[in-house]
Amino acid sequence: MAVADYLVVFTPSGKRGRFATGTTVLDAARKLAVDLDSVCGGRGICGRCQVEVAEGQFPKHGIVSAAGHVTGWNGLEERYAALRGALKSGRRLGCQAEVLGDLVIDVPADSQVHRQVVRKGADSRVIALDPVVRLHYVEVAEPDMHDPASDFRRLAAALAREWQIADAYARLPVLATLQKALRAGGWKVTAAVRDGREVVAVWPGLVDRACGVAVDIGSTTIAAHLCDLVSGETLASAGVMNPQIRFGEDLMSRVSYVMLHPGGDREMTAAVREAVDGLIGAVAAQARVERDRIVEMTAVGNPIMHHLFLGLDPVELGGAPFALTVDSPLDTPAEELGLHLAPGARVHTLPLIAGHVGADCAGMILAEAPYEKDELTLLVDVGTNAEIVLGNRLLACSSPTGPAFEGAQISSGQRAAPGAIERLRIDQATLEPRYRIIGSELWSNEPGFEAAAAATGVTGICGSGIIEAVAEMFLAGIVTHDGVIDGGLAARSLRIIAEGRTYSYLIRDGAPRILVTQADIRAIQLAKAALYAGVRLLMDHYGTDTVERIVLAGAFGSHIDVKYAMVLGLIPDCPLDHVRSAGNAAGTGARIALLNAAARREIADVVRRIEKIETALEPRFQEHFVAAMALPHRSDPFPNLAAAVTLPVRPAGTASGERRRRRERGG
Numbered sequence: 001m002a003v004a005d006y007l008v009v010f011t012p013s014g015k016r017g018r019f020a021t022g023t024t025v026l027d028a029a030r031k032l033a034v035d036l037d038s039v040c041g042g043r044g045i046c047g048r049c050q051v052e053v054a055e056g057q058f059p060k061h062g063i064v065s066a067a068g069h070v071t072g073w074n075g076l077e078e079r080y081a082a083l084r085g086a087l088k089s090g091r092r093l094g095c096q097a098e099v100l101g102d103l104v105i106d107v108p109a110d111s112q113v114h115r116q117v118v119r120k121g122a123d124s125r126v127i128a129l130d131p132v133v134r135l136h137y138v139e140v141a142e143p144d145m146h147d148p149a150s151d152f153r154r155l156a157a158a159l160a161r162e163w164q165i166a167d168a169y170a171r172l173p174v175l176a177t178l179q180k181a182l183r184a185g186g187w188k189v190t191a192a193v194r195d196g197r198e199v200v201a202v203w204p205g206l207v208d209r210a211c212g213v214a215v216d217i218g219s220t221t222i223a224a225h226l227c228d229l230v231s232g233e234t235l236a237s238a239g240v241m242n243p244q245i246r247f248g249e250d251l252m253s254r255v256s257y258v259m260l261h262p263g264g265d266r267e268m269t270a271a272v273r274e275a276v277d278g279l280i281g282a283v284a285a286q287a288r289v290e291r292d293r294i295v296e297m298t299a300v301g302n303p304i305m306h307h308l309f310l311g312l313d314p315v316e317l318g319g320a321p322f323a324l325t326v327d328s329p330l331d332t333p334a335e336e337l338g339l340h341l342a343p344g345a346r347v348h349t350l351p352l353i354a355g356h357v358g359a360d361c362a363g364m365i366l367a368e369a370p371y372e373k374d375e376l377t378l379l380v381d382v383g384t385n386a387e388i389v390l391g392n393r394l395l396a397c398s399s400p401t402g403p404a405f406e407g408a409q410i411s412s413g414q415r416a417a418p419g420a421i422e423r424l425r426i427d428q429a430t431l432e433p434r435y436r437i438i439g440s441e442l443w444s445n446e447p448g449f450e451a452a453a454a455a456t457g458v459t460g461i462c463g464s465g466i467i468e469a470v471a472e473m474f475l476a477g478i479v480t481h482d483g484v485i486d487g488g489l490a491a492r493s494l495r496i497i498a499e500g501r502t503y504s505y506l507i508r509d510g511a512p513r514i515l516v517t518q519a520d521i522r523a524i525q526l527a528k529a530a531l532y533a534g535v536r537l538l539m540d541h542y543g544t545d546t547v548e549r550i551v552l553a554g555a556f557g558s559h560i561d562v563k564y565a566m567v568l569g570l571i572p573d574c575p576l577d578h579v580r581s582a583g584n585a586a587g588t589g590a591r592i593a594l595l596n597a598a599a600r601r602e603i604a605d606v607v608r609r610i611e612k613i614e615t616a617l618e619p620r621f622q623e624h625f626v627a628a629m630a631l632p633h634r635s636d637p638f639p640n641l642a643a644a645v646t647l648p649v650r651p652a653g654t655a656s657g658e659r660r661r662r663r664e665r666g667g
Ligand code: FES
Pocket: 026, 037, 038, 039, 040, 041, 042, 043, 044, 045, 046, 047, 048, 049, 093, 094, 095, 096
């Protein structure tokens, strides 16, 4: 007599098939390639195969589904519930429930391998979880005098038998832990398998959680995010100053250090690796995760940081033609980089784009996916070297903005730290300033400000503060379109102070005295003109005069007020509500690459298609740079900005006015 078979429909996938009485729900799911997880291979111990049996009539499928259409609770489920806690109401272990009738089976999100990880933020992309490392519990045959197969051969046989993993292999650091793990687990172990073949860790017994870490190696700070590779959740994040700062504040001074000190690259490599390893220890401790459970790492960084971290000499990146040693993504064993993770863990570095445009930019592109958008998007990572990307058809360049935006080269400038002025407004009638410092919510003209500021003092101006100060000075008429502090106003305000042949604006008298000098304005003009000229160059190549959306990335980008950035002409005109800060987009890209193997292939492919523009080789760069020295710009219109802010009347210094003046001067 033929065995009865029943229709089983899985939701949300809609996959369906007919199965004989006694087939487990897990087996049915596997036959239909339904996304239902399992680590223990159906032994009823991992709990990852949980499903819900839908009840009722399903006319669409022509069936009635009921809880009674699967076998009742069995001993293994009882045991699981006793050890790990009761299942949510209505749930069953898919590996234990057997088909007895027609069924509609719902696979909840937490039982799916490829579940979606929703990121915070309105227009952030959703990440589908698909980590490169998966966990597999196996029971390995015990050694036998009559069968000389090695421990690894028997592990590989178990992986092939139970998980269809063919030709598994492992590197020495993993093999070195194998025998102890097998014996400690009584021949029952969990193997972490990378890319469906490479065993990167073997732990005794059942292990149902593995982690990965995404690291953004910035020239100033290093940030790490520890993620659960099963749920996609970020378990802990932390940051630390890049210790290479002691070899040089900015990138070029670090390259010079290598040029002047033989072995300097090795010193810097050791310093950054030690910092990354320490940071991984910190996030692991924060999340109470053993370091050997971290099976994978991804890393992003600008080309010099990338090279130094991998132990590659960065000297060629210090001058034209800025040749990279390697630009493709790499999967380097963690122990070769001095990192203490799972014994076989690898570090995936994202691809580099060009000599100045690094894996951090690749991370930003992956996080923002401008190539998937219809609107023309401009991505800017403002740093000492701004990285700029335009388009859906992608163009990229970098521009040497220098460290002014970080408060360096500014007379009262400082890094963003408690006590630094970060917000500033100027009364246009009296020219009096009011400001806020990091560490206090009060404005300087509010009662209690001095008491609140006493703990830190008012110590200087940080990058976002200097942007606001210069922009407000411009809006108040203290600074002209050409960036000159108007000495004529000294008669009107004691805050305009003569210093030799130029003038300064006094923000706060005291210790220290905080001023914006003419040289400060010049430094900001040079930095913003470099950034704008890079953007313009990409717009020229793209064939557009406007952009539809601007995303500012990086620490600085997340602190500046976009309105002031536009008043200064750091970025081109665009509706203000279409300008957004993306925070650490490079780090987000590293996290996406950690959680989704396909994203790694995607960004490697996208990077190959990017059209790279080398600003140093473009004759028009200088022309754009000069025009961008004016506030907000000598000739480019800013209609969206003008609708939101009352801008000082632009003098006849447009491009045509400029030509006329030159003719009059006989130039
Ligand atoms: S597959 Fe592990 S409990 Fe069902």
